[in-house]
Amino acid sequence: TQMNFSGGPGALPAPVLRQTRDAIEALPETGLSVLGMSHRSAWFRAVLDEAEHNLRELLDIPRHYHVLFMQGGSSLQFSMLPMNFLRGTKQRAEYIVSGYWSAKAPVEARHEGHASVIWDGYDERYTRLPQADELRLSEDAAYLHYVSNETVEGLEFAEAPGLPGVPLVCDMSSNLLAGPIDVERYALIYAHAQKNLGPSGVTVVILRDDFARRARGSLPTMLDYRTHIDTRSLYNTPPVFAIYVLMLVTRWLRGEIGGVAAMAEINRAKARAVYGALDAYPGFYRVHAERSCRSTMNIAFRLPDTVTETLFLEAAQRDGLHGLEGHRSIGGLRASLYNAVTLDAAATLTQWLTDFARRYG
Numbered sequence: 001t002q003m004n005f006s007g008g009p010g011a012l013p014a015p016v017l018r019q020t021r022d023a024i025e026a027l028p029e030t031g032l033s034v035l036g037m038s039h040r041s042a043w044f045r046a047v048l049d050e051a052e053h054n055l056r057e058l059l060d061i062p063r064h065y066h067v068l069f070m071q072g073g074s075s076l077q078f079s080m081l082p083m084n085f086l087r088g089t090k091q092r093a094e095y096i097v098s099g100y101w102s103a104k105a106p107v108e109a110r111h112e113g114h115a116s117v118i119w120d121g122y123d124e125r126y127t128r129l130p131q132a133d134e135l136r137l138s139e140d141a142a143y144l145h146y147v148s149n150e151t152v153e154g155l156e157f158a159e160a161p162g163l164p165g166v167p168l169v170c171d172m173s174s175n176l177l178a179g180p181i182d183v184e185r186y187a188l189i190y191a192h193a194q195k196n197l198g199p200s201g202v203t204v205v206i207l208r209d210d211f212a213r214r215a216r217g218s219l220p221t222m223l224d225y226r227t228h229i230d231t232r233s234l235y236n237t238p239p240v241f242a243i244y245v246l247m248l249v250t251r252w253l254r255g256e257i258g259g260v261a262a263m264a265e266i267n268r269a270k271a272r273a274v275y276g277a278l279d280a281y282p283g284f285y286r287v288h289a290e291r292s293c294r295s296t297m298n299i300a301f302r303l304p305d306t307v308t309e310t311l312f313l314e315a316a317q318r319d320g321l322h323g324l325e326g327h328r329s330i331g332g333l334r335a336s337l338y339n340a341v342t343l344d345a346a347a348t349l350t351q352w353l354t355d356f357a358r359r360y361g
């Protein structure tokens with residue numbers, strides 16, 4: 001069997017893949033292929049409704065938050081956020097830069113207004129996250145932006161930063177649905193699908209109604225959150241296929257897994273096993289993240305030299321373990337343990353890491 005430990009797009013649950021394969025041929029409900037279904041059909045309205053309902057149930061999303069299905073990936077959110085909430089204000093937006101992805105966000109904000117980086121982990125090669133007392137937060141920021149899980153470096157916030165009165169915005173692309181979150185701490189949450197939610201092509205945005213209404217000025221229609229709120233994500237043709245598969249994933253998470261708390265248990269067990277194997281050979285495997293900031297989703301690590309890393313990747317691939325190469329920005333290796341990676345797959349990887357260290361360490 002082949003196993004996928006890729007950082008993104010990640011694996012999808014096996015039962016969802018089977019249902020998807022069938023739906024490409026013919027949907028059980030309509031007898032037609034999902035790929036040819038109209039976004040104006042009653043069938044798709046029901047898919048959208050179930051996807052939203054499942055997300056609300058899984059994450060306990062209150063009524064005064066909207067759930068939107070958008071396109072453009074998380075990268076477009078880097079721009080839409082300041083377009084809607086920074087443009088035309090005298091306020092500054094605050095950004096925590098804790099890795100490759102969070103570093104991209106303030107660059108886009110500067111096109112729209114004043115963005116300040118209030119903490120930057122660059123000089124420490126993004127090996128740790130800030131402590132609360134290191135953040136110089138101001139009470140009157142337009143918003144505070146951070147990335148809850150740094151996909152490339154494998155750093156995950158244990159707790160949300162921020163001040164009570166300041167709208168908190170979070171890119172949860174690589175850990176939404178991996179465990180429970182307190183939605184009410186946030187003004188806006190976004191996450192593209194291709195880690196824990198489904199295939200690429202759709203991005204989920206969860207935003208508080210009063211914050212959304214604060215958006216100012218005239219924006220291009222497609223780039224204004226209010227367009228997507230007012231049309232319930234049906235302003236133009238949405239990515240029907242991606243939303244359908246996302247709906248199947250949320251159904252699987254509620255049914256087979258039993259919710260995000262149960263998912264978090266499984267994710268912790270997977271991460272514990274893999275980190276355990278790496279920590280057992282400290283002179284051989286070196287985890288990128290400081291211990292207190294370790295991610296349950298992405299484990300970035302290195303071997304003593306790049307020759308051994310190449311050997312590692314070749315041997316892993318031969319044994320059916322795929323996607324273990326590190327992100328092109330930092331190199332090295334990375335094991336991603338998104339929701340669809342089973343306990344069995346994590347156990348196989350754990351054993352494989354141990355065997356490899358015994359042989360070459």
Ligand code: PLP
Pocket residue numbers: 008072073074075076101147149150151152171172173174192
């Ligand atoms: N934010 C995070 C945390 C990511 O991991 C990624 C990509 O992996 C992005 C943003 C960019 O996402 P997209 O490719 O959907 O624009």
